[in-house]
Amino acid sequence: MKHQSLKTKLMMLTTTITFIIFALFSMFIIYFISLYLKDQETDTATRSTYDTVNLLKTKTLGQITSTDINAAITDAQKLVLYDKFGRPIFEETHNDNLDYTPKFEKVNQLKIYETKHNNKSYIVVYVPVNTSYFTGYEAIIHPLDNYDSIIKFMIVLASIFGLTALFIIAIISYIFSSQITKPITILSDKMKQIRRDGFQEKLVVPTNYEETSDMIHTFNNMMEQLEVSFDQQKQFVEDASHELRTPLQIIQGHLNLIQRWGKNNPEVLEESLDISIEEMTRITKLVEELLLLSKDSRSNTGQELDTIDINYEIQSRIKSLRKLHPDYSFNFQSNFNAIRMNINRYHFEQMLLIFIDNAMKYDTKNKNIEVHTNLKNRNITIDIIDHGLGIPKKDLEFIFDRFYRVDKSRSRKEGGNGLGLSIAKKLINSYDGIVKVDSVVNEYTKISVVFKESFINK
Structure with a gap:
């Protein structure tokens, strides 16, 4: 299935959102303007009603002239008077297109309503009249032609502006979308090139994002x-x-x-x-x-943890090694009588023996192995020191790599596979520990293992 491009999708999204906001804003503006204009039209019709009522208080129907009526109502309005029985007795307008006369409605007070006739809208104001010169009812018919024309014009104008804005926004969105997605396109092309040419290529793309x-x-x-x-x-x-x-x-x-x-x-x-x-x-x-x-290093700590005294475990291993290798001297020192730690006993023994065995292999002259433990700042440090061949500086960073040997011919003779130190480091890392190496050729090699507070038995 062919997916839509991010550039097109981004353009459509921004254009749609912007157009919806524009449309809602236009509807909001038109709605409140229509309310304002409708209130103005209603006020005009009401004011004309009161003016004609005041006119009827001062003159009889026979005395009222067209000039008087024109002064009371607008040219677009129509005045209708009803007697007290509801019969129309007088009409006056200067709007030739206004042929609508509402049915009589008996009212006790001013009444305003909106109606439609022949697809035209009107505001009708009814009011009872009781003066010394006239008793009956008055109706002012106020057409909403101007109001409807303004609202229609605003809708047409908003539609034109909306469509124009939609087109302009689409163009602008396309330009900006192209600029935004340009780095991604370049990234994709570079990734394809790297996949073709290999890992040697690095991704170098100028971007401002x-x-x-x-x-x-x-x-x-x-x-x-x-x-x-x-x-x-x-x-x-x-x-x-x-x-x-x-x-x-x-x-x-x-x-x-x-x-x-x-x-x-x-x-x-x-x-x-x-x-x-x-x-x-x-x-x-x-x-x-x-x-x-x-194996996954995380699976090592999944085994059962033991609370062990590492000093006791080290001394036990040294005691066994002294019997197996009587020609070697093993010295142990610690700043605490007992240092307890939560670790799998087999893992600790395996790690310790790997480092001691490695130290013995490369110290065949002095045959003196030292093991020191220290508890400081809630961190356990175990140092294994030999005074043998040492490790050249150029080899220090590689000694924990699989199959790496500083002296390949000697390692073969000693029967090693070059995996011991890799295994030891893997075990140490599985307990959030770190291992450091310090060595001087033909003087000493010092392996330092540090375990963090989380595995110390409190």
Whole structure:
């Protein structure tokens, strides 16, 4: 279905609204002017009625002349006198087109009403007359021809002005709509170009509108994030393929070796099986870590939270590590005897062991690992410090990227997949924590993990 353009829709909307406002305003003006004119016509007819009554108080019918009547009524009006029995006895008018004479109506006081005859409107004023010269009733017929002509002229004039205004407003609305929608049209064309040429193009459109400027800024930020995500995904696929290819090739090579002549040689068979099992273990660990990283970070905190003493948990892990690695020294310090935190116990242990294990891998000379905890300003800080190889400044910002290795040959020998630090950072972020790294090559590396107040047990 073809949609209506925003420019046309905006033009129609503004034109319609403006025309409706103009029409309502015109009707409002015409209505109140008609009321005012009707009151003026009624006042004229009433004034003529009182003037003729005053005339009848001073003279008899025989003494009243046309000049007297013309002085009392207007040229357009008609005077009709009725005797006390309701019989018309006198009529006077200078309006040849006024042939309407209303039926007699007996009244006790002044009565005014509006009537129609032969598609013409009249105001009729009845009044009883009781003077020393005349007793009966008087009627003034006041035609509304001028009033009707003025109202019709105003309606015609308003219609002409309305149609002219409608045309002018439509043109102006179209021009302004074109100006307003011009940045959007340019945006659309640029977006199509970016879709065709790739993420490298940035949206640069001159605009004087705050909304479209914000839209451009948001779109460029979104494209930058998409470009980063796309590059990360591409790198992730390439690295994962590389990491899986090596152990699979090793396994395939040893299976081929066994198939050719190793099955008859127990030593070759055992060695090939051991290597294949070791590589399968590596693949299994890699797949598990990939699955963990692929999970939504928000789902991590969906697991049951435990209230743990992180000092106790760290000391317990260090105690176990001392038995496994007696050649390493582990030092623990804290400014509090106990620091309690709401966190999943398995997540905390996994994060801690990743950092300590990473520190041990790169400190094979001094073999001295330090763990410090601190509670300050309702924030928990955990520092893991080693005095090993250190990390070059150029690598600091990348160490938490998937599969990134500062020393790739050494990481391969240590059996790492390059995913540990990524997993640790993902776990920390899921609890609104942050991780910072400070390192000097061949001196030390310090990993600082900070958890905010929301996860501290109060």
